[in-house]
Amino acid sequence: MNVLLLSTNRNTLPMPVMPIGACLVAEAAQRAGHQVRLLDLMFLADPLGAVESAIRDFRPEAVGLSVRNIDNNDMGDPVFYLDELRRIVSTIRGCCEAPIILGGAALGVMPEAMLRLVPATCAVVGDGETVFPELLGRLARGEAIADLPGVALVEDGGFRRTPPDLTRFSPRCPSPDYRRWLDLGAYRRQLATVPIQTKTGCQFRCVYCTYPGIEGSSCNLKDPESVADAVARLAASGLRDIEIVDSVFNAPLDHAMEICAALARGSAAARLQCLELNPRHFNDELLGAMEQAGFRGMGITLESAADPVLAGLNKGFTSREVHRAAEAVRRHRIPCAWIFLFGGPGETEQTVLETLRFAKTQIRPGDIAFFNTGIRVYPGTELETIARRQGVLSRPAAEMLEPTFYLSPQVDARWIRQQLKQALADHMNFIDMGSLSLPFLPSLHRIGAGIGLRPPLWRYTRFIRRGLRLAGMDV
Known part of the structure; x- marks a missing residue:
């Protein structure tokens, strides 16, 4: 398959973070035999235009989006990053009908809320290096994906998440070829x-x-x-x-x-x-x-x-x-x-x-x-229980994707x-x-x-x- 990966993080403060996860997943998909292009949106002046151009030039059969953070964890001046994610997904849908797969650290925090906010085929919530290539293989063969370990999706209005397979851990320290995937000069000029x-x-x-x-x-x-x-x-x-x-x-x-x-x-x-x-x-x-x-x-x-x-x-x-x-x-x-x-x-x-x-x-x-x-509160944490017990949190868990602080x-x-x-x-x-x-x-x-x-x-x-x-x- 032609696989387009987008690293969606554009936060350069206090300094830009190199997307290790997206690079590792790109290499894993490439090793599995797919044609992979990684588009890093970090320094682009027109990210939506770049996404549209990449889709039209590359004609992907699957699009993966790496999402690092939900917000900036700043109670004094909160910034919600997922509004931009919605615009990216809307741009993708305006250009192609390829499956959209969400992944990254943010998906491990609140996968259901994110899948309901952003229309996507599914989300990877296990080890991306393992799950993503297997997911691509199933999509290429037209097979079901709902039972694949480490995948979450909303199907017929209901949320389903399969636990990841924790037995496939590798003791090898991963080190992707960053020069292959990123504009390293831009990162180094920012002391990343x-x-x-x-x-x-x-x-x-x-x-x-x-x-x-x-x-x-x-x-x-x-x-x-x-x-x-x-x-x-x-x-x-x-x-x-x-x-x-x-x-x-x-x-x-x-x-x-x-x-x-x-x-x-x-x-x-x-x-x-x-x-x-x-x-x-x-x-x-x-x-x-x-x-x-x-x-x-x-x-x-x-x-x-x-x-x-x-x-x-x-x-x-x-x-x-x-x-x-x-x-x-x-x-x-x-x-x-x-x-x-x-x-x-x-x-x-x-x-x-x-x-x-x-x-x-x-x-x-x-x-x-x-x-x-101020501490960012996420559903399922003990802090959520404490905040509700103390009466300082009344927002339903499903609405806590928006920045919520204790x-x-x-x-x-x-x-x-x-x-x-x-x-x-x-x-x-x-x-x-x-x-x-x-x-x-x-x-x-x-x-x-x-x-x-x-x-x-x-x-x-x-x-x-x-x-x-x-x-x-x-x-």
Whole structure:
């Protein structure tokens, strides 16, 4: 079959993300014998025109759409991405009658609501590398698809979803030929990193998280030597800035240590980073191994430094481990981004102030603290149950595709904004969601790339903020 794949993500803030999933699926479909074209909409001035031209030139017999996010997870300024998805699907339907197949991380979150919003043949909710080629084969042969593992569809008004086949996990670390599918120059001019995964699934049970529904609740580990080989191949091809995008990199800890050891043996040319570290599995031995492996940046996802909120979010660690993590960071040289999320269950004015006090006193001036307020609520999560029990959520689950947020009823959003505004004014290494949505960020990335800066750009936050202030910009 002629198969057209569309990577629909066009969000370039804070920086564009290379679509690893779409590239892997494209290669899997190609290996299965199909003629595949991948159209990445990220940087296109006229995406709908490009879609129409691709359909008329390529004449696809199936069209797959990779959908990364439903919205921007910003309670203060929510942006709903699926309106654009509907326009893309409408453009496709105006040009051809080929089956439309939805896929990507967003489909694992709310497949029924998305299929009812966007008219499509079906959605892939299992491993795309496995399911998509099999789905194409059935479509080519005119066979039924409703019983294929990892597929969801709306049929005769009813929603049907078959569970994915979790027995077909491969320990090989996938590394697609990005040059074959993407405009790498455009991504590199924006200081984008190359994503890889060392595992899928997540063993934690944070109340807001959708990862268990997308990738499973147990970890499927990639072979460390395979990870090192993938990194080495990317670095040898000139793609040296590589980001590990696991849900949590350092759990299980022994696997992370094995990954670091394999990387240290074979990929010194790579510049690595990972923004998903957990303080529960965090120590000097890990940081030393990461330094040897070539990490140039890391992030610790705390959400809070106050025990009532950590317990309310079911984070699996305490403030004692948070402080121990800060002590360990200070003993090492890897730049660190600390990630906080205000407003979770148990949040009060006292816990907000406790978290801010931690950020002000424990975070190195050369590191950054990122703050967001309000938590996106998805159906089926424990946070939905909590919000309904507290009476702060009344919207039916079927309508929660539109951005829906939780904020602890014990704290006021305006008060949090005031506290954050003062903290950002006093600390040049603090940023918030507003900082990540500044329209001139792409220009900053291009300037940074032009003068030889390398990711992560957040290492230079305090200098950038001071410079913008001197230019009269209050950011």
